[in-house]
Amino acid sequence: MSQTQKPPFIWLNVLIFLSSFLVAVIGVPWFGIEHGFHAEHWLWLVVAFSFTNLSITAGYHRLWSHKTYEGHWLIRFIFALGGAFALQNSALHWSSDHRVHHKHVDKNDVDPYSAKRGFWFSHIGWMLRHYHRETYSDYSNCRDLQKDPIVMWQHKYYVPLAIATNVGIPLLLGIIYNDIWGMLLMVGVVRLVLCHHTTFFINSLAHIWGTQPYTDKNTARDNGILAFFTFGEGYHNYHHIFENDYRNGIHWWQYDPTKWLIKTCSWLGLAKKLRITPPLKIEKARAKKSLTEATEKIRTLPNSTQLSDALNKEFDTLVQRLSDYYDVKKQVIESKTNDIVKKYEHSILQLRYQQIKSDLQQQQRHWEMLMARYA
Template identity: 50%
Template sequence: MAKPAIIWSTNILFASTFIGAITLVPWYGLTYGYSAELWLIAALCLGYCGMSITVGYHRLWSHKTFDAHPFVRFILAIGGAFALQNSALHWSSDHRVHHRHVDSEEKDPYAATKGFWYSHIGWMLREYQPLRYQDYSNCRDLQKDNIVMWQHRNYWWLTWLLNLGVPLAFGWLCGDVVGGFLLIGVLRLVASHHFTFFINSLAHIWGKRTYTEKNSARDNGWLALLTYGEGYHNFHHLFEYDYRNGIRWYQFDPSKWFIWGMSKFGLTQNLRKAPTERILKAKLETQKKRLDLKMELSLHAERWRESLQHEYDLLLQRIQEFYALRKQLLQLKKDKLSATYQQERDELKSRIEQLKASIQQHQQRWQQLAAEVTALSPA
């Protein structure tokens, strides 16, 4: 079968900027040097472009994980055009198809099952899905967003203006127009492109599948450093409506921090989160499936099967109970209606504490069993 037609404009853009970044940028730096201000501005522009994609294109528009004030949406739409990754409408449409048909070689626009190159950049170099190109029927909600539609209609002149105008203007201000063009124009763009592309390629290849093994998405803390928090991609594919990707406070996710921070100023609202018990359940289920498979393939596994199942059922039940009680407590605190409010509250609190201790105990037991099963020798 003949390969789909080459899209020359994208090929020329990616090739010329990449070649420029690895030849002209270092040559100019070694010959004339770049000022510290230019480096700083380039880094800030890189962060602005990247976060506009992760916070705006991805978490706000593709997945509706929070609502944002028009001012924030405008700033993100401008940054998205600066990042040169097509309009927010187009990007979100592709991304929704990616989630819906993840790993399908026919339907996922950047299926990781077709290899690193294809999912990283190859999918944009040929007309793989010509019919999908103008079909935005999966983004009817976004078609009601004035800012999204304004950016979509004005995308081409915006992206040209930003990608040429901003680097040249800063270069002129810093007294080095060529340096500005190379650092803020070329190097920033290439880095911004590939850091985002890593989410489609590496985040589906390299890392752990903590919450689900139903798709290729991986959690990877290293990748989170380059992708403004999007490295926790396994979690994201299961809980795509959660505004966080790294759910622990220490997991590097500046996109999450930004969204949360803006909510303190009333600029973002309705931040959506997956219920904790569902997250724990998914993690436990995935681990259990892995252990079941291991037992099937191992010698003398019978001894563990029953106790593992027992601990698993128990843990699930306790976790559910724990969160149900917590919900009850929150409701009680909110209403404060009953005459015996204080007594009820204290009782609930002590039951919650007991459960917490029991969960910790059983978690230890579970981990111990899991380690023993993992160490079994294959049949």
């Protein structure tokens, strides 16, 4: 095949994406005008949409693709059903593609949905043609998942599970509420289209629109608006540098319901070994990114060498203070649970901690003033 000749279409995918979209934007409004939708339709749309998306974000993505925590068989089973309902291929196949994406991010010839090939390709185009037919069934990067009986059960029976959930669940709700067509349209079609495209935004918009506070080594962006529509996955710049963290939104005020779900499951005994990135590594990454930006902006100034040396010295000082701060903080926490440590020793540690914290805050203010000067 020549380089200019495009691979053949995957006609099943084309049919599913096109037909569901057309029914959602044409058939559903017409049905709504003619027959109307009621509270139960909207309620189950939200429930089913949340179920499928969280099965992708908490299950396919953070559990199986990145192993950010260990899940009880019950939630793995639930996520396997929700993943089939989301109609985004099996967990094994999805995770394999995603691991390749992280390993070769932005490399057009290897990354399955490289954002550098444009919005359309990374959003949906990569699934419409046989761009990677030779690796379609190569799961050698997921040998760990092949040991999970639930993953392999879902992979083996993915097609009947997908049909059973996408037809059976809306049909059952239609029978319960005596409105089969209304439920098939809202919980079946509209939910599917919303689930597909909000998930696809992570591959497309989350690599185009937003900020890069942690790294500019790839196209991934942090975007709070996208986080709202993607159940917390919008903090994508953070995720691509710290992919083994079960959180995407690391601050309490960042919208990340996937993180909240995983944490809740851990309280209920359904998840364990939740992995988080050490705060020191996070702060160092942010500071390093600021240093890189500042160094680039002063590169053309006459005294760029001296300024660069001064900035690097400030960076080293900041990193040292950060390291001291987290070391002492760890000691203080450990001393609280150690009965052997005497009270006055704990008090001395507390005083040292407060002094180092004060020094760090002063250094951070100085660093931020320097960065603002070269912004």
